[in-house]
Amino acid sequence: EAGVAQSPRYKIIEKRQSVAFWCNPISGHATLYWYQQILGQGPKLLIQFQNNGVVDDSQLPKDRFSAERLKGVDSTLKIQPAKLEDSAVYLCASSLVGTEQFFGPGTRLTVL
Amino acid sequence: EDQVTQSPEALRLQEGESSSLNCSYTVSGLRGLFWYRQDPGKGPEFLFTLYSAGEEKEKERLKATLTKKESFLHITAPKPEDSATYLCAVQVTPRSNTGKLIFGQGTTLQVKP
Numbered sequence: 001e002a003g004v005a006q007s008p009r010y011k012i013i014e015k016r017q018s019v020a021f022w023c024n025p026i027s028g029h030a031t032l033y034w035y036q037q038i039l040g041q042g043p044k045l046l047i048q049f050q051n052n053g054v055v056d057d058s059q060l061p062k063d064r065f066s067a068e069r070l071k072g073v074d075s076t077l078k079i080q081p082a083k084l085e086d087s088a089v090y091l092c093a094s095s096l097v098g099t100e101q102f103f104g105p106g107t108r109l110t111v112l
Numbered sequence: 113e114d115q116v117t118q119s120p121e122a123l124r125l126q127e128g129e130s131s132s133l134n135c136s137y138t139v140s141g142l143r144g145l146f147w148y149r150q151d152p153g154k155g156p157e158f159l160f161t162l163y164s165a166g167e168e169k170e171k172e173r174l175k176a177t178l179t180k181k182e183s184f185l186h187i188t189a190p191k192p193e194d195s196a197t198y199l200c201a202v203q204v205t206p207r208s209n210t211g212k213l214i215f216g217q218g219t220t221l222q223v224k225p
Contacts, residue, residue, distance in 0.1 A: 004155070033212075040217070041217050042116075042199055042215030042216050042217050042218055043199075043213075044215070045212050045213065045214075048211070048212060055211075056212055091155050091156070093155075095211065098211055100146060100158045100161055101146075101158070101211075101213065102158060103148075103155030103156045103157070104155050105153075105155050106154070
């Protein structure tokens with residue numbers, strides 16, 4: 001069974017630039033999550049989708065972050081404009097409703 | 113506020129030296145407690161889910177236990193390949209009801225041959 005796919009794996013940008021990350025969840029998983037993991041910390045939920053609807057975006061900095069999940073499958077997370085403190089690993093996870101989450105390899109973002 | 117704290121932050125063991133990692137939590141209501149393993153440059157890998165106090169689960173050299181306030185991950189006779197960061201996360205009951213995981217900061221385990 002294929003796992004959660006993410007791209008790109010690494011991205012380096014200047015502050016104030018924009019960046020987008022892509023996630024393809026495990027087939028059949030209705031729930032998709034985006035987490036931010038700062039070095040030395042545990043992942044923090046940014047946004048959760050159930051099919052193509054947003055369930056929880058309470059910790060998403062909406063002035064600069066946006067996310068969408070078209071057709072209830074793939075998802076993109078965008079940052080515009082990026083700040084230095086956005087340097088982190090962005091993890092995508094998926095699950096069946098109410099079950100354990102499976103994570104992708106993450107995208108490591110460096111903002112200079 | 114829901115909170116998860118893991119200790120120690122880092123642990124060095126000799127191969128074969130058994131030990132335990134701790135995860136203490138303060139939550140409004142626990143739906144489930146999850147353990148993940150994370151290798152450098154990779155996403156977290158699911159290990160266990162525990163739902164009620166007294167529950168135990170085992171996988172190879174790892175055993176997870178749960179009480180009303182904390183969980184332990186026991187590592188018996190570890191090998192160098194057990195070296196990783198171990199993350200604990202809780203899922204809270206129905207007030208949010210979203211399946212959201214609240215993670216601890218992790219324990220980085222190094223097992224030396």
